[in-house]
Amino acid sequence: MIASPSASAQSPGVIAPYGGKLVDLMVATDQQEAVKASANYVLECSDRNACDLELLVGGGFSPERGFMHQGDYDAVVAGHRTLSGYLFGLPIVMDTDREDVAIGDRVLLSYKGQDLAVLQVEDKWEPDKVVEAKGCYGTTSLEHPAVRMIATERKRFYLGGTLQGLELPKRIFPCKSPAQVRAELPAGEDVVAFQCRNPIHRAHYELFTRALHASNVSENAVVLVHPTCGPTQEDDIPGGVRFQTYERLAAEVDNPRIRWAYLPYAMHMAGPREALQHMIIRRNYGCTHFIIGRDMAGCKSSLSGDDFYGPYDAQNFAQECAVELAMETVPSLNLVFTEEEGYVTAEHAEARGLHVKKLSGTQFRKMLRSGEEIPEWFAFRSVVEVLRAT
Template sequence: MTSNQSLTNSRTEVIEPYGGTLQNLMVPSNSQEAIKQSASKKIDCSDRNACDIELLLIGGFSPLQGFMNQKDYDSVVNSNRTADGKLFGLPIVLDTDREDLKIGDKVLLCYKNQSLAVLTIEDKWLPDKVLEAKGCYGTTSLEHPAVKMIAIERKKFYLAGKLEGLELPKRIFPCKTPSEVRKELPHNQDVVAFQCRNPIHRAHYELFTQALHAENVSKGAVVLVHPTCGPTQQDDIPGSIRFATYERLAAEVKNPMIRWAYLPYSMHMAGPREALQHMIIRRNYGCSHFIIGRDMAGCKSQLTGEDFYGPYDAQEFAKACASELEMQTVPSLNLVYTEEEGYVTADHAQSCGLHIKKLSGTQFRKMLRNNEEIPEWFAFRSVVEVLRGG
């Protein structure tokens, strides 16, 4: 047994947050108006900004207490660590084109007519976005969605500073805070996190329920199904429909070993770096284990069809970071559906000569559009009903 396994298996409470303290940057209600009035300037935030602000306020990005300064930003870009040496996958910064904002200013951060927080500016700089792209995403190609995002969507300057929280964004997805999720988790069991950004089909369900029986997961563990609800890729299913599929599925399966929550996070499709980012966030939500899928958070060139990351890059990078994070990774099984035995590993199916049934995503969408019968081995009936309605 490794020291990491011993640490996990002897735990009598939920794993402690990264850095030891779960940050809570929300100010008491009786102080909010005074904090709000202290701001002399205002910024209207993007959807991505709002996700970052929310995760900072509720402790999802613990140990951060605000947006990173240039020293931390440079360190994370270059070495996936903050300046004081803590692991971090991607920089957390606030962007602006405002020339008038300066260090020392108090700025009200607004989102869709909500006043989310007051930022006290501690640093402002002109980032080298080419270096950021190469360091964080391994490419400078604008075909990579995050490279395109930082080059075109993100504004000229980056701001840093501590936050004083006033209100959390109102969302279709009701996002529980890390503190709320932790209260619902068993205090003497492993908690396995499953990340997704699309509707859950049968193969996903088999994958994360079978993960509870992995060698490094203790008996009686639970899985936290924790889909992201922030901006994703343009061709992804809209958030309101995804949310409806999760709610219907949770009600249908009623599995006591599954916990459900939603994460206000905007995907970067950053492969290995994103795997690390997700592990840190899930540790803050109380998870001891994290399922790493093949080509997790990967993307590919639309011109050449080539992947920006290798199929196991995220798994290998996350595994290398796991011990320091005091977490464990659970590689996702390569499951296939067979006529004889249902879902089994591809290796088992091949060695036993089983008949594998396949249905591609393109075929599935075509069958949805044509109102054809979807096989239940592929998709839950409740999920199909929601997708057809949407």
């Protein structure tokens, strides 16, 4: 087990990255042409590859310095930990169908017309994707979106090796690097991370602003609202639309204790494993606390409707890992809106006999389509305006 530097070790600054140092794999501008010219193959990145590459190059996956070798891949699949002892939730690999790419080759990784990095191929293997699915996602069912992804989207071979970064992907979401986010955080204060992949409604806002008053959070803490902007579930709202809702909402609430940034991460809906992955990433972005909700990163079978994970599996697993990560979890409150007192916990509402108002996601979407008035206790007006305009 690896001991990690704690927040106090960095006081009065920002919590140290996982492993003690933020990885930066970007090549100096005057060396980029030579690095690019050294490549003897070109591979096109998928959207998921590009997200992984950006996090590797900028240090979001610190202390990892490239796509995993088979030894680390096998160790992470089997036990969420690399061979060197660091926690890691899900393996990070570059996939290809190219049989001619071999160990020792240098591969230029491109993405939508951009040259992102050069990969020094140090390992190549054909993975057992059934073992990967069972180890990472707890199931081999193609009803799980990530199992379906590795079976039908990821290619035959995996490549491992170190990276030399050339350029970051151009995105609709302007993604700040871990170093940029860390530079904007208050020194010596707790930073609470809020992860989401959907538009933010009133209950979400109440949840992450109330987290600032949790018993294990410092008085002058801030919350980092850090939505993922990579691929998510097929039926999620498109990224460009989500980006507009976040930008409009940030301007509407104008809360100095809320920091906003976007994360170039592709969701796996992996429940407990994903919770660990998100905590590691958020520590590298300077967060000391992580809000972890009921059913975090969970998913259901589209046939049976059954959940792949228990409602508290992700919470429990994250709490087990938090001490080693030198982070703390903030449980997600079960908030409901009441006629008498506004947003309160469900337990408080039940104890007081308060009248709870409900609006399901299905009802909300129907009201959006029909032009009905959306109650402001449920959704911010700015968010509704964006969703209606698309």
